[in-house]
Amino acid sequence: MAAQTVATGTPTADGAAKSVDLGPATALSCRECGHRVPLGPVFACEECFGPLEIAYDYSAYDTEELRKRIEAGPANIWRYAPLLPVPADVATKPNLNPGWTHLVKADNLARELGVTGGLYVKDDSGNPTHSFKDRVVAQALEAARAFGFTTLSCSSTGNLAGAVGAAAARAGFRSCVFIPHDLEQGKVVMAAVYGGELVGIEGNYDDVNRFCSELIGDPAGEGWGFVNVNLRPYYAEGSKTLAYEICEQLGWRLPDQLVVPIASGSQLTKIDKGLQELIRLGLVEDKPYKIFGAQAEGCSPVSVAYKAGHDVVRPQKPDTIAKSLAIGNPADGPYVLDIARRTGGAVEDVTDEQIVDAIKLLARTEGIFAETAGGVTVGVTKKLIENGLLDPALTTVVLNTGDGLKTLDAVAGTGLTATIRPNLDSFRDAGLA
Amino acid sequence: MAAQTVATGTPTADGAAKSVDLGPATALSCRECGHRVPLGPVFACEECFGPLEIAYDYSAYDTEELRKRIEAGPANIWRYAPLLPVPADVATKPNLNPGWTHLVKADNLARELGVTGGLYVKDDSGNPTHSFKDRVVAQALEAARAFGFTTLSCSSTGNLAGAVGAAAARAGFRSCVFIPHDLEQGKVVMAAVYGGELVGIEGNYDDVNRFCSELIGDPAGEGWGFVNVNLRPYYAEGSKTLAYEICEQLGWRLPDQLVVPIASGSQLTKIDKGLQELIRLGLVEDKPYKIFGAQAEGCSPVSVAYKAGHDVVRPQKPDTIAKSLAIGNPADGPYVLDIARRTGGAVEDVTDEQIVDAIKLLARTEGIFAETAGGVTVGVTKKLIENGLLDPALTTVVLNTGDGLKTLDAVAGTGLTATIRPNLDSFRDAGLA
Known part of the structure; x- marks a missing residue:
């Protein structure tokens, strides 16, 4: 089957009407009130200010043809192009082509945690810049291309x-990234090496975000695609590919339980959306699954709300080593609460000490060196088993969304197990023989 | 076709005879004198002290059946199991499963360098621990399993x-890694996090290596597989998979030119071996190809020998930022010289400054953040084009064997392009609009 291409008259960055080919995406739809608008670089509903999501037309797909087409596709997220807001020929365009990362059968970790139903780690540290952010940025980039933007931008303190x-370097876009001016030197280097503009803002992360919103509304921001602001509806869809890959790698089967980190909550929300799509398309058999959310105690607004039985999330001031999850006022928090409750999951949090222990546990059992966010999901999995909320007899997938090389400080205490002189006597004396 | 399994009576670590299934591998053969011995944990010829290599029996393979079997295999090095010293069911055993990394069509870099014949970067930073070493260690691990070893070991100063x-953590082996006791803290953390024994030796890297050789000959080293010493013949074969992947990813086609880094020279030698195997098996059409070797000026024994027209390599004391290539007395140096001359390639070197420039060039053109070794190959490619030795009209593949996150110091000078206050006036004043 050929990809569906939907041409929609939509305002481009320069205000001119232009046809946009974003594959099966047909419109933007408000998550709150359902109001629809044409595909374009907008993110909030003009009626109720709710978040806009991509609406698709998948109606023409035949399940088995679609499955074959996916399986014959490239070993990256573009194998799922028929289900994403991208043109059918997306794989031929310059992009970082993330995804199709390892789903590791974690038998050693399962033994340590007492999981008998099959434990898997979806290891997104294998992406081009070693975090799941490559998935969402790849989507935003294709939207930016479709809307005629020439600069790719974001506010960030790390992976993004x-x-x-x-991605901008590969695709030939100008990039301009805004960060707090006093970020650690290592993080600055990781972001600066790609040669785009890297602008330090005299202020904290909130000041950076406020400035970016101001820039989007100003003529100076014309032609600028902020991946997580005016391109957010497209960007967010990238997280669906985690759900697709997990199910395909399990042999087109839903896992029973998933443990997903929560920053803004968008990733968890879109993983649920991806699973629902696979069920509706007939690509997996419908059956119950539970989604668990994982936070650091030092930034646990969703976990606190979950435990208190609240529907709203009360903002916190983050203080945790899990910096990539440190969003004190998570936009999708209420949706996360809803999904955890609807699926029979839960939201839990762990201390910084438990995060470090979990990083080491995953490394010594599976040879996966995770970012602090991976310590959060593994640590929460352990805690959920201990408190009886996660069933060790069921198939469970834990997400690792980043790479330990980016948060080396967290395990800085790790070191030599022995120091010896270069001879066998010294070796024996150290008890190593 | 079923995999060939060759059972060979061979001494195991504990001295008992045991049948070893290493797939199509039939024996060890001396590269110098051709003397053959059974498969076992030995690395030097008992007749002439030459290096032992794996000999295979590929005679039963039908080309098109083999091609189909490879293409239907997993998205990692085990798709090539029929051509490697591993059992046919290797993909079911716990290992890190590296490989099938991106072959990036580097059109932006090609434009900057004036390459018109197609330029590709084979980006091995996508491997599980973000360097090509995962390929060779995965092979050594399977050999260690076959020989009944229980401890995986090596001497190292970095990626290895x-x-x-x-790999040892995933596969359930004990590991014991020897390093100089005064290594930088960051490197110690990256090695220590997997929880194995990490032993600091009071001495320099030469002392560490001398001690390891002593340990192999001692009863205390019984059951120990040193990946790059007594398992070296198996370990080295892992580099063939780079050649296989490059050709398959080019559509089962030989590239015209390859630029490969030189440390011990083993990788370049085995890439040539892999290409020759594909030709002999009929998986690619036979045609000339040129292999170029790349070194840092601060450790350029092979390049110096090449330029002087020598057949032997005179050792150097390394002094370069490209630490993963800093082997002053490369064991396979003479073979590299032979391959460069036989194929019509060359060996070239670049300064530390050129290495840093090349890292930045690759990052800003292709979004690939390479280790210093990647700066060496890209820098050498540029130099070879400038001095007319590499033909820009031919298809060229450049290897990036490691990740920039591991050698952040090399680009520590990179930083903010501007610092502004969080308002539009400040933004405009900085010339960013």
């Missing part, structure tokens, strides 16, 4: 800066 | 330590 800089 | 620690 590198993902945007790298 | 992490690759061994991670």
Whole structure:
């Protein structure tokens, strides 16, 4: 079957009407009130200010033809092009082509945690810039291309800066990334090496975000695609590919339980959306699954709300080593609460000490060196088993969304197990023989 | 076609005879004198002290059946199991499963360098511990399993330590890695996090290596597989998979030119071996190809010998930022010289400054953040074009064997392009609009 191409008259960055080919995407639809608008670089509903999501037309797909087409596709997220807001020929365009990362059968970790139903780690550290952000940025980039933007931008304090800089470089976009001016030197280097503009803002992360919103509304921001602001509806869809890959890698089967980190909550929300799509398309058999959300205690607004039985999330001031999850006022928090409750999951949090222990546990059992966010999901999995909320007899997938090389400080205490002189006597004395 | 399994009576670590299934591998053969011995944990010829290599029996393979079997295989090096010293069911055993990394069509870099015949970067930073070492360690691990070893070991100052620690953790081996006791803290952390023994030796890297050789000959080293010493013949074969992947990813076609980094020279030698195998098996059409070797000026023994027209390599004391290539007395140096001359390639070197420039060039054109070794190959490619030795009208593949996150110091000078206050006036004043 040929890809569906939907040409929609939509305002471009320069205000001119132009036909936009974003494959099966047909419109933007408000998550709150359902109001629809044409595909374009907008993110909030003009009626109720709710978040806009991509609406698709998948009606023409035959399940088995679609499955074959996906399986014959490239070993990256573009194998799922028929389900994403991208043109059918997306794989031929310059992009970082992330995805199709390892789903590791974690038998050693399963033994340590007492999981008998099959434990898997979806390891997104294998992406081009070593975090799941490559998935969402790749989507935003294709939207930016479709809307005629020439600059790719974002506010960031870490993974996103590198993902945007790298993707823009490959695709021939100018990039301009805004960060707090006093970020650690290592993080600055990781973002600066791709050669785009890297602008330090005299202020904190909130000041950076406020400035970016101001820039989008100003003529100076014309032609600028902010991946997580005016391109957010497209960007967010990238997280669906985690759900697609997990199910395909399990042999087109839903897992019973998933443990997903929560920053803004968007990733968890879109993983649920992806699973629902696979069920509706007949690509997996419908059956119950539970989604668990994972936070650091030092930034646990969703976990606190979950435990208190609240529907709204009360903002916190983050203080945790899990910086990539440190969003004190998560936009999708209420949706996360809804999904955790609807699926029979839960939201839990762990201390910084438990995060470090979990990073080491995953490394010594599976040889996966995770970012602090991976320590959060593994640590929460352990805690959920201990408190009886996660069933160890069921198939469970835990997400690792980033790479330990980016948060080396978290395990800085790790070191030599022995120091010896270069001879066998010294070796024996150290008890190593 | 079923995989060939060759059972060979061979001494195991504990001295008992045991049948070893290493797929199509039939024996060890001396590269110098051709003397053959059974498969076992030995690396030097008992007749002439030459290096032992794996000999295979590929005679039963039908070309098109083999091609189909490879293409239907997993998205990692085990798709080539029929051509490697591993059992046919290797993909079901716990290992890091590296490989099938991106072959990036580097059109932006090609434009900057004036390459018109197609330029590709084989980006091995996508491997599980982010260097090509995962390929060779995965092979050594399977040999260690076949020989009944229980401890995986190596001497290392960087990438290899992490690759061994991670692979051993996944596969349930004990690991014991030896490093100089005064290594930088960051490198110690990257190796220590996997939880194996990490032993600091009071001495320099030469002392570490001398001690490891002593340990192999001692009863205390019984059951120990040193990936790059007594398992070296198996380990080295992992580099063939780079050649296989490049050709398959080009549509089963030989590239015209390859630029390969030189440390011990083993990788370049085995890439040539892999290309020759594909030709003999009929998987690619036979045609001339040129292999170019790349070194840092601060450790350029092979390049110096090449330019002087020598057949032997005179050792150097390394002094370069490209630490993963800093082997002053490269064991396979003479073979590299032979291959460069036989194929019509060359060996060239670049300064540390040129290495840093090349890292930045690759990052800003293709969004690939390379380790210093990647700066060496890209820098050498540029130099070879300038001095007329590499033909820009031919298809060229440049290897990036590691990740920039591991050698951040090399680009520490990179930083903010501007610092502004969080308002539009400040933004405009900085000339960013």
